[in-house]
Amino acid sequence: MRDFGYVEEGWSGSRREHHIWRRIIGYSSGHILKFVLAVLLSLLVTAATLALPRLMQTGIDNYITVQEMAMEQRFEGLGVVALLYAAMVATVFLAGFLQVVVLERLGQSIMQTIRCDLFSHLLRLDLSFFNRHAVGRLVTRLTNDVQNMYEMFTSVMVTLFNDFLKLFGILLILFLMNFRLALLMSLFVPAAIVITVIFSRLAREQFRAIRRQLARLNGFLQESISGLTVIQLFEGQQASYRKYERLSEEYLNRTLAQIKLFGTFMPLTELMSSVAVALIIWYGGGEIIRRELTLGELVAFLSYMRLFFQPIRELSQKYSIVQSALASAERIFDLLDTREEIRQPALPAAPSESRGAIVFDRVGFGYDREDPVIRSVSLTIRPGETVAVVGSTGAGKSTLINLLLRFYDPQQGRILLDNIDLREYDLQDLRTRVGVIMQDVFILPDTLFANIVLDTGTDRSRVVEIIENTGMVDFVAGLPGGLDTLIGEGNLELSAGEKQLLAFARVLCRDPVVLVLDEATASVDTATENILELAIAASFENRTSLVIAHRLSTIRRADRIVAMDRGRIREQGTHDELMARRGLYSTLVGLDLQAGETAVPEGIDRRGR
């Protein structure tokens, strides 16, 4: 089922929160320098910010309210304080800016690491994983989820640190100014903590309930769109609409409940802040009367308390960011922890002498264990031999290739290459020894040359040689820029036949011991067809080859033909032998000749798992 990430639920809580945090922080360990710099800048910003009310207080106490001092002196002193104030303001600005930049760099490089880790991990996972997971969701992991995590990193983790620093600094200053009033004020700390903890518990529950309901709502929508025809044909519009309306109403109710919670919590912090002001006026004012506190200090107290409640006020806004980021982080880590089923051997075999002998030894396999596609297939291919596999859709031909390339491991039996089990080879090494030409090619948006060479480092003269040997000269010459023609998305689009030619050249660059060809079923124009035949002839020479053949010309060229039906080998032999037997093979050939088209039985398997 296609999926676009809209039907995913939130954080499931299957991982402990601190576990996720620890892992996120683990990623930043490679960037200690930036981290330290960010912390230092943070300290600077906090110190300068907290100095501001203090300077204001100095101005009031030392100059503004001091009636006995000379006017000029007072102005002068005020000027000095103002200059200091300006310096602090500039510091806050510059350090603040620097901090944002440093953190951005830090966060971005961490996210880049996670992204690349995740991507290479995905490339390592085997095909059965991709059969089970929708590509849409996997893409979401790499893009939106990483982005979510990043937002949490910059906007939350950092401000959280800043906020703690600030709270601590404020309390320190307050205690220095007036111990008793500060003690009174510090009563707000446990109050704020209690309220925040209660709030975050409730908010988490509601957040999850909302995400769940949204997933349900979007899931229903998605299903309705994909089943729209059925809904319309069976006149189910009204019933579907009513159901959607119900889900939508339920979602509304949950969001309204969330608004109520936020609507209670946010004013509560404001209320606390005002209570603090009232206390400062009442008790602090009393202290002034008792000459324990100056007026400037009272004003400073008021300013500090305002700073004090700011982080708590913003907490609820950050809360939803943290929640969705945790959900994303959890999904990312879950994916990173998925183990591949096709394991690399610890000590890969690397036989120096490679002849290309293949043995399928009683191999059995099914994509779904209960539904075998290949049943007890035994087949020995001698070095240098060309074997063509024929059979109708579902006979298991493509599966043979999938097993030979070790996209999957057989559930019964084993496959040997040069007398060594495929499972003992390094995967990359195996896939270089066994070169495959599929019905489709993955084209990089680059030149034809780059697409042929890929990362083999083959030099140009060798590529030209290959092109000449395979008779592809005409094809290359026909392209506007020859070998340097840009192909791929946004550039020149190759036809099906041309793509297969590219695949030939690509594989021959690697000079594999075994060549596997999944012949294109798509119709190809005669000119390309001729070149293809040449290419096949050239590349099969002196190489063990396994072909899933759809063209009679290819089949005839084979040393041996294997006819498959429903996962079993039914017949083996040369074309003439098999035709004489008048069995499965002759029916297949007869059918297709009579149909007068290419040797493609209807509904050929092109899905290619």
Place this chain on the structure above:
Amino acid sequence: MTSSSRQRFNQVSGLIRPGFSRYRNRLLLGFAALIGVDFLQLIIPRLLKIAVDGLAAGRATERTLLVIGLFILLTAVIAAFLRFCWRYLIVGFSRLLERDIRNRIYAHVLTMDRPFLEKHTTGDIMAHVSNDLQAVQMACGIGLVSAFDALVMSTAAICFMLYIDVELTLLALLPMPLLAVSTRILTSRLHHRFNLVQEQFAQLTEFVRSALVSIRLIKAYTMESLQKRDFEKLGKKFVRSNIKVAYVQGLLFPLATLVGHLGMLMVLYFGGRFAIEGKISLGDFVAFVTYLSMLVWPMMAIGWVASLAQRGLTSLNRIQTLLSTVPLLKDPTDTGEDAAPGEPSFRLRNLTFTYPNGTHPALRNISLELRRGVHGITGRTGSGKSTLCKLLVRMYPVDDGTLYFGGRDVNSLPLRTVRDRIGYVGQEAVLFSATVRENIAFARPEAEFEEIVAAARAAVIHDDIISFPHGYETVVGERGVTLSGGQRQRVALARALLSDRPVLIIDDALSALDVETEDEVLRSFTGAGRDRLVLLVSQRIKLLSGTDGVIILEKGEIADRGLHKDLLSRNDFYQIMYAKQSRENAGKEEGAAPAMTAVGRRSGEEDA
């Protein structure tokens, strides 16, 4: 605002205007509460001034201070209550609006036809309903509140400041234009850089998508390291653009703080001088500082609110575009005499059909009469069998005078009239995440349980259903039991049978059944089907041999038509099919599905 953009705004606002008038009272109350909060918030500095002046003059006593403290407390409590009110009323409004638009989109999607679905992918529509709707909700909720609040607060705070001292107010506000100008410059630059980031994000997404879709090829050609290298390169480019954004964005926020601080600096220096000169009292000075600090937030909010509004408007525009798409397939405006068509029959006259984005016609010059009885249709893939079925059930529009149902041109009949009379089972068995019972009773939710069981028996799925954990109440789909392709097809068939309509169209929908089950199904519904018009698309000779006639399609045209036995003696294609399947049936002791049906089975799997 240019006239075109005003026009666009009017068009777009048409979508939310009904919401605004529908919830007018709620909104008015909400804004009243908001104004109340702002007013009370502005009172507190006045109270502070009284206290500070009293203290400075030595007039204040513990008692007066207590009274002032209590006053502050009282205002705070009322303000807290009002804060709850506006949040619940206004943000709640945005959620109500969201629900209304959401339901409207859904209702609209339900009326759309196949051509629409081919143009708008599921992903598109999902994006409208998720991201766009959220942007609209944000703009109309918290965005609206913030804009209004910023306006009221800043105006009121400036008024109070002016009341204290005009000159000082002007001095304190002196840095403001700096903010306005620099924000403007920065945001225009930000916009440009942000677009780049978005673009690269899309590139990154597309890169990953195309790589993962072709994972098999990448592995086969061992291109993993190349892909990793390219991905890393792309990622680095993305990082660089992000950092460029951060340079601008990182300037914006500290800049707003800077301007606030500069204002404070002016107040400290000049306000301090004024206080020393006795132009203002110390209490005025303190109150002034508080008012100024109240201005900082609205200043910072303006940019944020503007971007919220911009995004909301863009999204609203997109939703509006979606909602204004008109399906190609519509009910006729004038249905004439609304007499239901008589005898269920189809007549096709020179019907030629090309898919909306196709280049060649999928059906060419089809002329055909179909009456009661079981009609078979066969042909190669791509010969137009399914297309024909889809046209008959009115999934795509047809030209006037080419398709008649019950003797009347379908274009003169409401869609419903035709569809109401047809039971359809498509190639892909679409089931919904509901119970098996609900799925079967989809067309007739009021059906008796006995009828449902009867339909399930006729479709030979009853025994399977009984074996499910909760029988007929078993939930199907992602959150429930996964059915096999064959089971899905039979549930879909039971659904069509229960709908009990005079026409039954089965588009190659039995392909995943094994031969025995297929036999049973066939017997059960051809027996009951003789008084209906049954159209059976199939590749199986066995099924076709039991029909009252077979139509062979080839490249969108009728290649042959006749009875099974006649076709067997004269049609090459039919003979080949026959030969192949009798051979396959000879080997059926292994119980696997015949090779030719693998197409259908795969589509069933993809659907799962």
